[in-house]
Amino acid sequence: MPEGTMNQGIGASVRRKEDKKFITGKGRYTDDINRNGQLYAYFIRSDVAHANIKNINVNAAAKCEGVVAVYTGEDIAADGIGGPICGWTPTNRDGSAPKEPPHPLLAVGKVRYVGDHIAVVIAESLEAAQAASEKIVIDLDNLPAVVDPATAIGNTQIHDEMDDNVYFDWELGDETATADALGGADKVIELTVTNNRVIPNAIEPRAAVAEYDEIEDRYTLYTSSQNPHLTRLVMAAFMMQIPESKLHVVAPDVGGGFGSKIYIYPEEAVCTWAAKKLRKPVKWTADRTQAFLGDAHGRDHVNKVKLGLDKNNKIVGLRVDTIANLGAYLSAFSMVTPTYLHGTLLSGCYDIPAIYTNVKGVCTTTVNVDAYRGAGRPEATYLLERTMDYAARQIGMDPAEFRRINFIPKDAFPYQTAVALQYDIGDYEPALDKAMEMIDYANFGSRQAEAAKRGKYRGIGLSSYIEACGIAPSAVVGTLGARVGLYESAVVRVDPTGTISVFTGAHSHGQGHDTTFAQIVADKLGVPIDSIDIVHGDTDRIPFGMGTYGSRSLAVGGTAISKAVDKVIEKGKIIAAHMMEAAETDLEFKDGKFTVAGTDKEKSFGEIALSAYVPHNFPHDRLEPGLEETAFYDPLNFTYPAGTHICEVEIDPATGVVDIVDWAACDDFGNLINPMIVEGQVHGGIAQGVGQALLENAHYNEDGQLLTASYMDYCMPRADNLPSLKIDYTVTACTHNDLGVKGCGEAGAIASPPAVINAIVDALSVVGVTDMSMPATTEKIWRAINDATAKAAE
Amino acid sequence: MALVKMTVNGQAVEYDVPDNTLLVSFIRETLELTGTHVGCDTSQCGACVVHVDGQSVKACTMLAAQAAGSEITTIEGIANGDELHPMQKAFHENHGLQCGYCTPGMVMSAIELVEKNKGLTEQQIREGLEGNICRCTGYHNIVKSVQAAAQEMGG
Ligand code: FES
Ligand code: FES
Numbered sequence: 001m002p003e004g005t006m007n008q009g010i011g012a013s014v015r016r017k018e019d020k021k022f023i024t025g026k027g028r029y030t031d032d033i034n035r036n037g038q039l040y041a042y043f044i045r046s047d048v049a050h051a052n053i054k055n056i057n058v059n060a061a062a063k064c065e066g067v068v069a070v071y072t073g074e075d076i077a078a079d080g081i082g083g084p085i086c087g088w089t090p091t092n093r094d095g096s097a098p099k100e101p102p103h104p105l106l107a108v109g110k111v112r113y114v115g116d117h118i119a120v121v122i123a124e125s126l127e128a129a130q131a132a133s134e135k136i137v138i139d140l141d142n143l144p145a146v147v148d149p150a151t152a153i154g155n156t157q158i159h160d161e162m163d164d165n166v167y168f169d170w171e172l173g174d175e176t177a178t179a180d181a182l183g184g185a186d187k188v189i190e191l192t193v194t195n196n197r198v199i200p201n202a203i204e205p206r207a208a209v210a211e212y213d214e215i216e217d218r219y220t221l222y223t224s225s226q227n228p229h230l231t232r233l234v235m236a237a238f239m240m241q242i243p244e245s246k247l248h249v250v251a252p253d254v255g256g257g258f259g260s261k262i263y264i265y266p267e268e269a270v271c272t273w274a275a276k277k278l279r280k281p282v283k284w285t286a287d288r289t290q291a292f293l294g295d296a297h298g299r300d301h302v303n304k305v306k307l308g309l310d311k312n313n314k315i316v317g318l319r320v321d322t323i324a325n326l327g328a329y330l331s332a333f334s335m336v337t338p339t340y341l342h343g344t345l346l347s348g349c350y351d352i353p354a355i356y357t358n359v360k361g362v363c364t365t366t367v368n369v370d371a372y373r374g375a376g377r378p379e380a381t382y383l384l385e386r387t388m389d390y391a392a393r394q395i396g397m398d399p400a401e402f403r404r405i406n407f408i409p410k411d412a413f414p415y416q417t418a419v420a421l422q423y424d425i426g427d428y429e430p431a432l433d434k435a436m437e438m439i440d441y442a443n444f445g446s447r448q449a450e451a452a453k454r455g456k457y458r459g460i461g462l463s464s465y466i467e468a469c470g471i472a473p474s475a476v477v478g479t480l481g482a483r484v485g486l487y488e489s490a491v492v493r494v495d496p497t498g499t500i501s502v503f504t505g506a507h508s509h510g511q512g513h514d515t516t517f518a519q520i521v522a523d524k525l526g527v528p529i530d531s532i533d534i535v536h537g538d539t540d541r542i543p544f545g546m547g548t549y550g551s552r553s554l555a556v557g558g559t560a561i562s563k564a565v566d567k568v569i570e571k572g573k574i575i576a577a578h579m580m581e582a583a584e585t586d587l588e589f590k591d592g593k594f595t596v597a598g599t600d601k602e603k604s605f606g607e608i609a610l611s612a613y614v615p616h617n618f619p620h621d622r623l624e625p626g627l628e629e630t631a632f633y634d635p636l637n638f639t640y641p642a643g644t645h646i647c648e649v650e651i652d653p654a655t656g657v658v659d660i661v662d663w664a665a666c667d668d669f670g671n672l673i674n675p676m677i678v679e680g681q682v683h684g685g686i687a688q689g690v691g692q693a694l695l696e697n698a699h700y701n702e703d704g705q706l707l708t709a710s711y712m713d714y715c716m717p718r719a720d721n722l723p724s725l726k727i728d729y730t731v732t733a734c735t736h737n738d739l740g741v742k743g744c745g746e747a748g749a750i751a752s753p754p755a756v757i758n759a760i761v762d763a764l765s766v767v768g769v770t771d772m773s774m775p776a777t778t779e780k781i782w783r784a785i786n787d788a789t790a791k792a793a794e
Numbered sequence: 795m796a797l798v799k800m801t802v803n804g805q806a807v808e809y810d811v812p813d814n815t816l817l818v819s820f821i822r823e824t825l826e827l828t829g830t831h832v833g834c835d836t837s838q839c840g841a842c843v844v845h846v847d848g849q850s851v852k853a854c855t856m857l858a859a860q861a862a863g864s865e866i867t868t869i870e871g872i873a874n875g876d877e878l879h880p881m882q883k884a885f886h887e888n889h890g891l892q893c894g895y896c897t898p899g900m901v902m903s904a905i906e907l908v909e910k911n912k913g914l915t916e917q918q919i920r921e922g923l924e925g926n927i928c929r930c931t932g933y934h935n936i937v938k939s940v941q942a943a944a945q946e947m948g949g
Contacts, residue, residue: 015886022894023882023901025829025869032828203833203841203929204895255831255895256929288834510893510930680889680935687932711838711927719933720920748932 009523010739013676017529018514027253030207030224035281038209039068041271042129043284044119044136045293046111049145049365049704050158053109053118053138060135061121066128068278070136071270072119073106081105081273082239084264086330087230088477090170090339093358098168101159101363103329105239105266105273111140112158112328113367114705115293117266122274122282145365145704149325150302152362158328159363167326167361168335172343173419178356181317185308189391193383196774197300197325197698198691199714200372202509204255205291210271211281218246219275223268225251226261226507232539234264234332240273247272251537254509258688259371260295261509263331267294292709297698298372300325301338303383307391315406317354320346320383326361327368334370335361340477341376341468347417348384349428349464349642350406355418365704373688374467374746378753381465385754389461389761393770399758400436403464403644404429414735421468421476423640424735431666431730432464435644438664438726444648452766457651458661459763463755465645468638469743470555476637487634488552489543490560492521492568494627496613498606499531502564503542506557508534510684511745512677513553517561519673520739524565525605526592543630552743554673559737560633566738567629572608574623579603579611639734639742643667645686647755651763656782658694658760664726665751670734670742678744679727685748686725691717692749693756697775715775768792796859802827803871811858817851818842820858821868829869829898833927840926843899844868850906852925869898872905880946881905881939890939892930900926900936908944916941 008014021027058070083103092098106117119136123129144156152165159165182188202224209222219242225231228249236244254261271282286294301324308317324338343357374381392402407428408415415423436442444460451458471477471486491503502517518532535541573587576594586597595602612627648662665682672678695715699707708714733740753774760776761769767788772780798815799808802825809824821830821844830853833841842853845867872879881901884890891897900923907922908914914922919940920933928936 016889018894019886019891022891022897023869023878023885024873025827025898027829027894029828029831029895031832032822201929202893202895203839203927204831204893205833253894255833256893258929288836288839512892676889680892680931683932683934684892684930685932688929710836711834712836716838716927716929718927719923719937720917722920722933724916724937725932725934 008529009519010671010673012519012674014515014519014529014674016512016515016677017518018512029204029253029255030209030222031285033209033222033252035209035211038281038283039122039124039278040126040129041274041282041284042121042126042133043117043267044121044133046107046114046116046118048111048140048142049114050143051111051140052143053107053111054141055139056119057137058119061132064128064132064135066124067121067132068124069122069274070119071106071274073104073108076105076273077108079273080241081269084266084331085234085238086335087332088336088340090168090335092169093171098335099162100330101161105270113365115367116328120270122278145702147364147366147700147702147704149300149323149362149364152325152364153360158365162363165363167330167363169360170339171356171358173356174354175356178317178319178354181354182306182308182319185316186311187309187395189307189309189387189394191305191387191390193303193305193386194773195299195301195379195382196692197369198298198372198696199292199698200258200260200295200298201291201716202256202258202260205286205288206261206265206267206295207285208268208271209281209283210275212276212279214279218248219272220248220250221268221272222250222252224254224261225249226254226257226509228507228537228539229505229544231264231268235269235272239269249539251507254507257509258373259298259375262333263296263370265294288711289709292714293706294367296331296368296370297327298369299379300369301379305383305387307387309391309395313395313397313402313405315350315352318346318352320357322357322359324359324361325364325366325369327364327366329368331368331370333375334368337371337376338379342380344419344421345377345380345466345468346384346419348381349408349466351408351412352418357419366700373685373749377467377746378689378750381463381750382754385463385465386757389754389758390771393765399462400432400441403462404432421638424637425732426640426642426668427730427732428464428642431642431668432644434728434730435646435664435666438666438728439646439648439662441646451650455653457653457763457766458648459651459759459761460646460648461755461758461760461762463645463751463758465747465751466640466642467746467750469641469746470552470635470639473635473637487632488556488560489630489632490557490564491543491628491630492561492564494568494609494612496610498527498609500527501533501535502561503535504557504561505542505544506553507537511553511681512674516554516673516677517558520558520561521565524562524569527605554741555639555734555737555743556633556635558673558739558741559635560631562738563631563633564629567631568627571627571629572605575608575612576603578618578623636736639670639737641667641669641742641744641747643747643751645751645755647752647759649756649759649763651760651781653785656778656785658776658778658781660690660723663723666728666730667744667747668730668732669744669747670731671740672729673739673741681744682727682748683725685746686752687717687722688749689752690722690756693753693774693776695721695775695777798858798862800861800864800866802866803868813859815858816854817856817858817861818853821853827868827870831895831898833895838927840899840903841896843902843926845902845906850903869901879905881943884939884943884946888935888939888942890931890936896926896928900928904940904943908940908947914944
């Protein structure tokens with residue numbers, strides 16, 4: 001590699017280009033943006049879970065000082081503004097379409113969860129808006145809340161369009177073959193596995209600043225979004241019914257997303273609509289309470305699992321019946337998460353000949369549930385890895401060995417699962433072995449004995465996961481009934497002086513794209529990364545893109561960039577051939593130089609860039625001036641990262657306090673572009689999974705009140721809840737993208753919850769505990785120990 | 795209204811603000827120093843931490859008027875011109891940040907922690923940062939950053 005680019009290419013832990021602005025306080029998040037003359041929106045939210053709206057009187061509020069307007073659902077309806085839509089929909093098992101009841105931006109006729117938007121006050125200051133909101137008189141006729149997904153079906157009807165509270169009833173796999181396999185099994189392990197409800201909690205709350213330009217008849221919306229183009233598409237085409245070109249969406253620096261900032265929420269749309277009505281910019285920023293009440297929650301599945309084993313403890317069949325709580329309204333990915341991203345993953349790392357799953361997506365009077373870091377795959381992994389562990393214990397086999405004998409063997413790839421996916425490549429045993437070595441699995445017994453001497457229960461728990469990343473290959477999801485796939489775009493623009501701008505549809509909100517993407521370009525073109533700018537997050541500047549989620553940025557967005565760079569090189573060769581009067585077929589490009597084979601003729605990349613813009617005598621029939629290329633990449637398949645995480649815990653039986661004493665993770669993400677960034681992604685994912693397993697829970701009481709609506713009640717993992725983490729890798733390169741990459745953003749969150757719970761159950765097995773639900777709080781553990789000891793004493 | 799005078803990042807400032815103005819709003823909105831963030835409404839997240847007379851304070855828990863006469867340092871004021879503070883450098887070098895939203899508060903808390911405590915252990919650093927929530931990093935690299943900065947700062 002030429003000088004200046006050393007250690008900046010693929011595989012180098014380049015320090016992040018984006019850090020400087022953040023560590024100096026110069027980041028520009030949505031709430032940092034203010035527009036001249038802006039007004040402030042304050043939303044009045046329902047404080048009951050389910051009620052008919054009899055009357056809303058806004059007269060007194062509208063007269064308050066500083067108030068410019070008060071709007072209700074009727075005003076929105078009168079302007080023909082629609083609500084958020086659900087993007088992907090599965091097909092019911094009887095062939096019918098799922099139910100998609102409307103989601104009005106501001107409630108019409110009924111409220112359906114605590115936090116549902118009833119009205120908005122827009123005023124000259126936030127304080128004025130807030131004060132006036134208290135003058136709004138809302139007359140409600142309460143209806144019973146429906147909170148528990150397990151009993152939602154056929155309970156009090158929530159939407160007119162749906163008499164049984166079931167949005168969809170979907171299946172995958174061969175039901176008869178699975179029944180036969182389970183019928184003929186030597187033993188059938190049965191377990192009910194609940195995946196608790198959690199709240200994403202990006203530390204930057206959602207925010208929006210909308211303005212309307214009368215002369216251009218055009219809106220601009222700044223919003224904390226993971227995918228500005230999707231926001232533009234949905235808002236323009238489905239909500240506001242305006243040409244897309246009339247809506248400019250900017251997602252500036254975004255303080256974390258984890259899924260919750262994919263969706264299009266009512267607030268952004270109401271601000272945008274009101275900006276035109278009032279001819280003034282309108283700003284809204286959520287406070288944390290509103291974030292708890294209004295951001296889409298995650299998980300919330302109840303699964304009944306049956307796993308059949310033959311006499312050699314090989315898995316012969318798996319049946320999973322899932323009830324997924326989707327909340328009061330459908331948000332963008334809510335139906336795809338428990339279906340295409342969940343049912344398809346049920347084979348895990350294992351060779352399972354017959355699988356059948358039925359998923360019912362149910363409506364409750366709780367806020368929407370949608371994709372949260374991992375989206376469907378953590379839920380699938382949790383139920384499978386809990387069941388694997390439970391089964392190993394039942395049959396008295398070491399959990400590592402039980403997994404090993406059931407792994408898909410290395411030579412079986414490409415491997416067709418019983419649930420639609422075909423894994424292109426993988427090798428699961430080396431990752432298991434390495435993780436076991438990293439944590440010194442072999443000597444766990446002596447550590448356990450030593451802990452016992454100190455009166456502590458020590459446990460070890462494994463989780464071998466697989467995920468499907470890079471959503472979504474249209475060819476694959478098309479066969480499952482999805483109407484669309486998701487591609488990514490890239491434009492690579494080389495300036496006359498050789499500097500490069502890359503325009504990508506993948507949005508960065510912590511993932512470090514400015515660095516990783518620049519490394520790909522630097523590596524391929526042999527230029528220093530400082531000469532490369534990554535541009536994202538602005539619909540006026542970047543080509544149509546699908547955004548960042550599902551660990552797709554690198555596998556899909558990075559590949560699009562790589563393809564656009566290839567096109568730049570191809571064109572560069574034609575220019576170089578012309579300049580050096582050589583045959584194009586003799587041109588080579590390496591280390592930033594175009595050379596003619598068998599000669600010493602060469603031109604640097606910079607020379608070619610310049611001549612592209614000051615062309616001399618170009619053969620115009622086949623060579624246009626300029627050096628800028630676009631690529632749209634629709635992946636051929638999902639990518640399949642996999643690996644094993646092992647967690648070791650120590651429990652104090654006197655208090656129930658769990659201490660995570662060690663963690664080893666060995667992941668296969670294919671080729672790594674920036675190992676430092678990858679490791680950071682794994683750390684963050686593990687922390688979120690540990691949070692779910694030990695601390696976090698969105699708790700609604702039976703009246704549908706969210707009892708955990710602040711950081712006082714919703715326990716976030718803090719620095720002293722987590723250990724140092726040992727991370728290592730195995731590599732099988734993805735076979736179907738140019739970079740051989742798989743994606744790493746969600747693996748930690750997918751792998752970690754079962755590792756923690758399996759470790760806890762292992763520790764508590766000394767007193768006879770066989771199962772534990774999430775979050776395994778101190779109190780729950782203390783009670784489990786005491787109940788078990790009391791029972792043993794009987 | 796209250797006339798509030800203080801020194802912020804070495805500069806004397808003086809503004810008339812409503813009595814109930816929080817220090818964090820004064821910093822973000824009146825002074826337009828938006829590096830100090832707001833992540834919660836219950837004084838739990840630490841995104842808003844600044845130094846008031848050398849002490850870490852959650853700027854959302856204090857009125858601007860209460861800080862009158864104080865010397866305030868925000869994230870914008872810790873570098874020496876182009877020369878980053880060792881804590882800023884360490885966060886960059888050790889990948890101690892992802893989305894950057896918690897970072898200003900985290901850096902400000904960490905500086906005070908290291909300045910006031912010599913020879914911090916990993917566990918003490920973890921406990922010392924208990925008032926700051928980060929959703930992105932899993933804290934592993936934040937702890938490493940603070941350890942590295944402590945070395946640099948003679949802690
Ligand atoms: S804003 Fe969360 S502690 Fe101040
Ligand atoms: S870096 Fe995103 S919250 Fe800490």
